[in-house]
Amino acid sequence: YGTNGIPLPEGKEYLVNVYTKQMLLEDIKAVRDKVDVLIVSMHWGIEYETTPSKEQREFARLLANNGVDIIIGNHPHVIQPIEIIDNTFVAYSLGNFISGQKGLAKNIGALIGLSLHKTKEGKIIFDNIESELIYTHSTQGKNVRLYPFSKLNETLLPNYKAIQKEYNAILFSEFKPKSKSHK
Template sequence: MKLKTIYAALIFLIITACSQPEELTVEQTETEIDAEIIRQEAPPEPKEEETTITIGAVGDVLLHERVYVPAETEDGYDFMPMLEKVGPLLQEPDFLMANFESIPGGVEIGLSTYPSFNSPHEIVTDLQSLGVDMAIGANNHTIDRGVRAVESALDFFDEVGMDYVGVYRDTADRETERIVTIEDITLGVLAYTYGTNGIPIPEGHEDIVALIDPDRIEKDVKALREKVDILIVHMHWGDEYIHEPNQKQRELAQLLSEAGVDIVFGHHPHVLQPIDLLEQEDGHETYVFYSLGNFFSGQNFEYTDIGGLATIEVTKTTKGEDSTINIHTPDIEPTLVVLEDDVYSVMPMADSEGSLINGVTTEETREHIWKYLNESE
């Protein structure tokens, strides 16, 4: 009986000892407390970063003989004296495009004027030195002088590092997407024209110039839309010398907006047309600059001496992996082509007393530019 009691006591002691919690050392306790604090601390809030760039475009660069002859020098052509007054204005955008309406095919194939244009190469490098980054080549004068002039112009663009769109060497060139990155903001650019003044598209060069085809435009926009932050389309459209967009322009602008285009720059009327804002049911917005007028030309009709630098700002806000895009502050700063001593030059309209052809002032011009936006407020 006594032996059984001893065995029972031993078993009780063993069971009690096994059930006691393990005593932690000071070092173990502190380590586990630190780990618990780390687990409980929230991750740091991602820093919000904001980037804003300015996109710019100017209208028709259409060099008549009376424009390029005074620019001739002993060893070529120099347009800088004609453009220097507007130079500081062109430096303002972070990315600037210009509509090269007269193909800059160079002197080797012979310069020519209205109605079949071919301009000196030097207009490209002079505008490039003032800030132009991309040549818009889709217009009704693109193939005035045929494939040879186009290829000469494209060779020169490549030689000097000028991007181009709307005019192409071949199908492969056209299918090469024009995507530009400016300070971490990606821009996609397309360009189209209503026609080529009745000149047939050369056989074997079906993609030499991009024509306005709604189905093709929608296809191009869809392919580019998801790859860029901002999608820009240049349209050569409208009625010459008319100050308001026609019905076809409005319909095409609506098509572009519905397809997801952010900014539309228009060319061809040779006069300024207003800016508009199109809003879709899904919340998408498109700014439309219906016509930028003439930037540099020898046209002397009413209002054809007035063009402008179109600008619009894009702000990208990034927080962690999320980002938002805001397009804002659209404007056109009017420019003026002035004829003095048989020399055409371009200047900011604000630096003048107004148009010498029709007497229009800068204030009146700006009222016209903002007509639609003011009406929608």
């Protein structure tokens, strides 16, 4: 949706494909009948905000209403909620996968796994939705290592169990599972 204020080189506007609602609709229409599952990655949201913006929600609803099955957002650098809109899985932001940024929130990300099945009627069904929080650990900006929270200890991240609970609460704050398959 933008370049964080970084101007594009004159005459090279083609380097960044800044999307519009019309462009998204045209792209969806061009591929929807050619694929079983349509996954869209969105560069959106406000950096360092753990709550999706009004614009993110509007675009998520637009994409869901037009046949997108999975939306994976990025750009905020922090975890934002996941939810299902109608039958579309939305991850507004999974945070940073690996980070060189300062601050705890920017060093925590999430991995999401899910199963999907296509019914005889062509509907996509999601289940077995799982997550694993990940943490980028470094020593004074060096020796950068990525750890799943399941492998952390108090030495690597003091109070990690409470932090895990806090960030899972953000991730799942808007997720209303239709079945008991959520873990």
